[in-house]
Amino acid sequence: MTALRVMLATTGAAMLGWGCWLLVTETREGTVPQTTAWLAGAVVVHDGLVAPLLLLLGAALGHFGARLRRRHGYGPEAARQDDVRRVPGALRGGLIVAGCLTLVALPALLRQDQPRYPSALPLDYTANWLTLLGLTTLVTVALLVLPGVARRLRTRRTRAGRARD
Amino acid sequence: MGGMKSLSPPRFRGRLHDPRTATALGRCLGAAVLTCFVTGLISHVLQEPPGVLADRLPSRPVNGYRINQGVHVATGIAAIPLLLAKLWTVYPRLFTWPAVRGVRHALERLSVGVLVAAALLQLFLGLLNIVQWYPWPFSFRPVHWALAWVLAGSLLLHLAVQAPRIAAHWRRRSTGTRQLPDEERDEPDRRSLLLGVGAAVGAVTVVTVGQTFAPLRPLNLLGPRHPEHGSQGLPVNRSAAAARVSPAAVRDWRLRVAGPLPYTLTWAELAALPQHDSELPIACVEGWSAMARWRGVRMRDLLDRAGAPSGATVRIVSLQRKGGYAVSEMGASYARDPLTLLALRLNGEILNADHGYPARVIAPNRPGVLQTKWVTRIEVLT
Numbered sequence: 001m002t003a004l005r006v007m008l009a010t011t012g013a014a015m016l017g018w019g020c021w022l023l024v025t026e027t028r029e030g031t032v033p034q035t036t037a038w039l040a041g042a043v044v045v046h047d048g049l050v051a052p053l054l055l056l057l058g059a060a061l062g063h064f065g066a067r068l069r070r071r072h073g074y075g076p077e078a079a080r081q082d083d084v085r086r087v088p089g090a091l092r093g094g095l096i097v098a099g100c101l102t103l104v105a106l107p108a109l110l111r112q113d114q115p116r117y118p119s120a121l122p123l124d125y126t127a128n129w130l131t132l133l134g135l136t137t138l139v140t141v142a143l144l145v146l147p148g149v150a151r152r153l154r155t156r157r158t159r160a161g162r163a164r165d
Numbered sequence: 166m167g168g169m170k171s172l173s174p175p176r177f178r179g180r181l182h183d184p185r186t187a188t189a190l191g192r193c194l195g196a197a198v199l200t201c202f203v204t205g206l207i208s209h210v211l212q213e214p215p216g217v218l219a220d221r222l223p224s225r226p227v228n229g230y231r232i233n234q235g236v237h238v239a240t241g242i243a244a245i246p247l248l249l250a251k252l253w254t255v256y257p258r259l260f261t262w263p264a265v266r267g268v269r270h271a272l273e274r275l276s277v278g279v280l281v282a283a284a285l286l287q288l289f290l291g292l293l294n295i296v297q298w299y300p301w302p303f304s305f306r307p308v309h310w311a312l313a314w315v316l317a318g319s320l321l322l323h324l325a326v327q328a329p330r331i332a333a334h335w336r337r338r339s340t341g342t343r344q345l346p347d348e349e350r351d352e353p354d355r356r357s358l359l360l361g362v363g364a365a366v367g368a369v370t371v372v373t374v375g376q377t378f379a380p381l382r383p384l385n386l387l388g389p390r391h392p393e394h395g396s397q398g399l400p401v402n403r404s405a406a407a408a409r410v411s412p413a414a415v416r417d418w419r420l421r422v423a424g425p426l427p428y429t430l431t432w433a434e435l436a437a438l439p440q441h442d443s444e445l446p447i448a449c450v451e452g453w454s455a456m457a458r459w460r461g462v463r464m465r466d467l468l469d470r471a472g473a474p475s476g477a478t479v480r481i482v483s484l485q486r487k488g489g490y491a492v493s494e495m496g497a498s499y500a501r502d503p504l505t506l507l508a509l510r511l512n513g514e515i516l517n518a519d520h521g522y523p524a525r526v527i528a529p530n531r532p533g534v535l536q537t538k539w540v541t542r543i544e545v546l547t
Contacts, residue, residue, distance in 0.1 A: 005325045012321030016279070019314030027307045034303045035286075035312070042285035043278070050249070051256050058179055058253075089354065093361030100246045100365040104373065105387050107296040118519065119401050120297055122394035128386035132372060 057095065061088050087144060094140030098133055105129040174260035182257045185342045186355050188334040190251040190362065195320060197244040198284065202317040204237035208450060209310060212532045220478055220497040222530075227504065229530040231448035235377035238452025241291045242373055246365035248284055250358075273326055280319035283312050295451045296389045376453040390453035396519055398512045399457050402449060402533060405518035408485035410539045415484065418523045420507075424471030424545030432523050436509055438462045443504045449533040459527045461508035465501050473545040475501060481526055482542035490534045494546070499528045507540060 024032055065088030108125040211230055214222055223229070265271045290301070290309050299305060324331070333341025342348065375385025376392065385391055395401050405411075420430045430438075441463050448454035468479065479495045499505055505528040509516060516522040521538025528536065 009325035015318030022311035089357030
């Protein structure tokens with residue numbers, strides 16, 4: 001284990017050093033400070049903006065989930081609790097998917113009017129992105145609603161079965 | 166507000182900022198980063214072959230570069246949800262207090278800083294490059310290349326430092342995982358988070374990978390290219406106008422072949438030579454690709470006619486006056502390949518201006534930028 005760790009660390013440090021060497025020697029003048037500034041900028045934008053926003057969103061979802069549990073979670077039917085517990089998770093999944101699709105679509109959405117070459121960005125990205133958001137919403141709602149519907153169908157069937165007996 | 170209080174680090178009461186979640190996400194992200202690194206390395210060697218390899222690069226498999234670049238770009242896109250989720254999980258560690266506990270700790274934190282910065286910037290540069298958007302002041306290729314080594318290196322360093330922790334949380338039943346506080350409550354929540362991130366990885370992949378992977382072409386909703394959009398059934402990267410190749414420049418076109426027995430051919434003379442068909446893809450470094458039928462004269466026939474030795478490297482000169490690779494070199498392994506053509510026709514039609522009329526190079530397992538259009542001169546190098 002230790003030997004492997006030392007080997008990994010040495011290889012890693014050497015590759016890191018080689019990358020810095022390439023950045024310094026194989027690029028045109030001014031690239032090093034520019035790249036450093038963009039590297040720092042990437043961290044500042046993520047750690048100062050993106051991550052706090054995601055955390056806030058997560059906290060809001062958490063509060064929403066707790067309220068749902070307080071209101072519905074302790075009803076007579078134990079099965080209902082499961083449905084309620086699933087709500088924040090499904091919503092979170094939907095938001096992650098929608099957010100990532102938006103992120104990937106963003107460059108095309110912003111550059112659609114000025115492609116550099118004739119067959120670059122040939123699709124209607126706004127319409128496609130909205131379609132995908134709609135689909136994500138549909139799937140999320142289905143994940144929220146379907147377990148409850150299935151449970152209700154099951155209880156109805158067992159009740160009908162009992163009535164026949 | 167007391168000054169001291171505002172200085173104290175924030176506390177995180179949210180769930181799943183734990184080593185098990187970091188390990189589960191991190192191993193996928195690590196695999197993605199290393200895949201991007203290896204495919205990037207292959208692409209770099211094929212595009213800028215180091216001297217010793219220049220004449221020995223394999224021209225097979227025909228689809229090699231196409232698959233390599235498709236995997237590179239698709240994996241980069243798939244890494245976006247993984248990176249954001251991983252950084253979300255470990256975010257509280259940014260506020261570790263005391264911030265620095267000694268030289269070793271400072272170095273560790275510095276290397277993590279380099280890792281995070283390089284990962285964020287690499288994915289950002291790549292994502293914008295595939296739509297050919299360059300808002301930064303530096304040149305994309307050398308910086309993406311250098312940062313690839315920085316990123317892969319700092320990742321290996323990170324793995325070495327965190328190895329015991331990763332091992333302790335590798336599985337749901339691993340010792341470290343079982344010792345986590347509230348694990349019973351967190352486990353289903355974690356599974357649901359991982360499902361959400363997995364769904365995002367699947368979603369962004371499925372709606373972009375159709376730009377190169379034909380079976381998923383109907384689902385290509387967000388890919389920057391679509392193989393069916395382009396003249397003569399093929400996308401165009403650089404048009405004749407963008408490359409400053411005017412109709413006047415090709416009017417009195419001649420192909421000049423320089424070698425031991427130099428000669429010059431008009432388009433009609435070239436078209437009268439034995440023609441061959443090749444089914445070859447155009448595969449761009451930006452991750453899109455499309456198959457096409459090409460017809461033209463075999464490169465090796467042209468070279469034999471010039472009396473070129475069989476191991477000769479070839480220099481290809483284009484009429485293009487703007488953009489890189491107006492002059493490029495083709496190694497012997499490509500030049501002698503029976504599939505390599507100086508193509509005159511594409512999908513049954515004479516090449517149009519944007520596809521490189523009067524003549525263009527098409528060779529197997531090569532990046533699109535080296536499939537030179539508007540060829541005017543072929544030089545045999547010794």
